Amino acid sequence: MLDRSQDASITYDAADGVATLTINHAARRNAMTHRMWREIPPLVARALADPAVRVIAVTGAGDAAFCAGADISQFGEQEDTAAIDAYHQSVEDGMEALQRAAKPTVALIRGICFGGGCALALTCDVRLARADARFRVPAGRLGLGYSYRSVESMVAKIGMAATADILLSAGILDAEGALRYGLAQRVWPQAAFEAEAAAYLGQIKDNAPLTLAAVKRALVELAEPESRRDKAAVDALVAACFASQDYQEGQTAFMEKRKPRFRGE
Helix, strand or coil: CCCHHHHCEEEEEEECCEEEEEEECHHHCCCECHHHHHHHHHHHHHHHHCCCCCEEEEEECCCCEEECCECHHHHHHCCCHHHHHHHHHHHHHHHHHHHCCCCCEEEEECCEEECHHHHHHHHCCEEEEECCCEEECCHHHHCCCCCHHHHHHHHHHHCHHHHHHHHHHCCCEEHHHHHHHCCCCEEECHHHHHHHHHHHHHHHHCCCHHHHHHHHHHHHHHCCCHHHCCHHHHHHHHHHHHCCHHHHHHHHHHHCCCCCCCCCC
16 A cells, blocks of 8 residues: 655745645645654744744634544554654644744634644644634543643643543534634634634734743743743743833834834844
8 A cells, every 4th residue: 555644844935924834645634744743843944044034823724624633554563662752752842833933823723623633723822723624632432641731731721620531532523612712712614714814913013022932931931830931031032122222212113103124023
């Protein structure tokens, strides 16, 4: 049988201030392979290094799925502890790269968002869903264990009761349910999704880059245990906002009733 997992990849495109990471494995509903997890950190680093990029979008190729989770066809290859540990480390590294990115991250979700795909979406700051999106964490159906850190992260994002429902029932949640639970922040009909999502990304990228950086650093620190939070780093970024030319531009644009032209300086 032809191994199509070799064709799977995370593709990168940057245009008009938005870097888009696309989960490209349509043959398996964009399930994530080990190699794909390893591809995420350098692509995030590429977006962070590009001063023209203001926001990072994560999406799935095609219309059927954002990401169906892990590519279970690879599990048979993981026969030793070292291989399993390497796989889990790659997943953790990929998640952390998005979670700790210094620029805003937005998941654009169409169709299936299951298992590891749901966890990947939750690492993003904001999740925008098309009305046909479906969310599920089927660990209870597969006999998998969710680590303390994974459950803690879900609780921090969507709350204790929502996390309990999703993990204990292992059931499918529709887009409106995801909206109620905070799994999605916006839901739009299929016909409107592309335009609305693009407009939302445009709102973010047109905002002051130093303000975005300060907010994002605060979100990153708040995701850490309180004893490890670097509040001083956030305060320094906030101070940089008020000392910037962009702050002056924002005030001037407001008074002149025009759109500000921010430069990140």
